[in-house]
Amino acid sequence: MGTGSNGQLVASTLSSVEAELNYLKAGQGRPVSYTFEPPPGVPWVTGELEPRRVAIRDGRPLVALHELSLDRSGFTQISHRSVVADFSHDATIRDIYYREAEALLRDVTGAEKIVVFDHTLRDSAQGSRRTAELREPVRRVHNDQTFASAPRRVRDHLPPDEAEERLKHRFAIINLWRPLATVERLPLAVCDARSIAREDMVPSDLVYPDRVGETYSFTWNPRHQWYWFPRLRPDEALLLKIYDSREDGTARFTAHTAFEDPTGAPEAPARRSIELRALVFWPAA
Template structure:
């Protein structure tokens, strides 16, 4: 379920540039570390397009993970310091798992990692400093990599768990708010043809993951939540094994907000990644 506001607010729909995937020969690939000699860091080059990003607070509809593939909630947190790794794992993980469980009706939620992002002007993501907002449209998992994450992380249980419905759901929260700088845009899954997703290799030192990059299509419909607060959380579906017409993947990206004041504080956020399991139903 999403937040329902009981006060009139201005429509803060914007036109902004999002980075789609430029045409590429062969399979796109990005190294998460310094590439081998003679190799480019990435062959997944950006193709910018100006698009309308609708104000989700003014959309006049309820958003859900199964319909649009995303939702945002009132979700206060007990965490005071998101620089405290122990508190994140000991308190925020179970707190987030319960939020995801309630939103999905899952039998089990397994949180497998998190990323704290603090924007530094001019810094490159994975450049050795704080992780930066991701500025290319992507989906964290694919038709292949979603189930593979279960096998990688829970090998002894994987085949049994994969008999039921499996989802990968991210929970995104501002560390401080309201977020004015580099907010998150997310696409309504109902307006996203599957052929617009492009499997892309994400090369780590010890493994090769797979994400979706995204081809441009004017039919895509984009949203954001203006001025998200620390007490709000955004849920994004990155994979769903169900093939019965529910949303399965949601493309998303940070974007430069043209409505942000020049002195807007740099965005700080945390994202939790989880495997969500539903037992097989008789």
């Protein structure tokens, strides 16, 4: 895993669950997913999935040892209570939660500038791919950006001159993932970036009404190291690195997916969560 001796010892003794994750089957070409109702006869998603049973370890002990961090593994878990209690109003999210997230990300990363550019509410009972306001959890292994699409995000959300200057220096895209109630169903699994090989990543089209974005799907690799954070609470959150321009061994992204917790109760309440994505800019070195 690339951890120190203490981290290796803890990783080998972590409690874990064995669960099925949906990878892209190898040799599928370039998958396509729609964010809106596709034309008649066109599937919502292409690319055959290949379910694989994997061990998913409890990441909390390694976070405490600083073995799982944004720059080492591509993700971490933090304690943070939001001032927002009701996430049902879009204006509250944009006016209050966005500003709160900007301050949090600036504090955690030491960045100079944060630009929040979107958010997604998810509900495993009420959400649907047909409703942009409330989506269902994604149950396939993916990453939200690619080496090609991340720089485009900078150009989409900054003035042209500033965008070109910022692209000369380090920037990242980080997902702030927060449960809205204690997670008892469909928790999030995250893959250690150090266990991912370049050939595991498959560029995939994400079709919007006005443009086509690009994400990564992933094929199975037995080296993948998966983690989760059991019963994550609203006063806890995950930070996921979904792109980093740095090329010095720093984690550049992390695969993630919702999964069925085999230890969960069938009558457990639905998973409700909010994820927020932000451009993170550091000053010129």
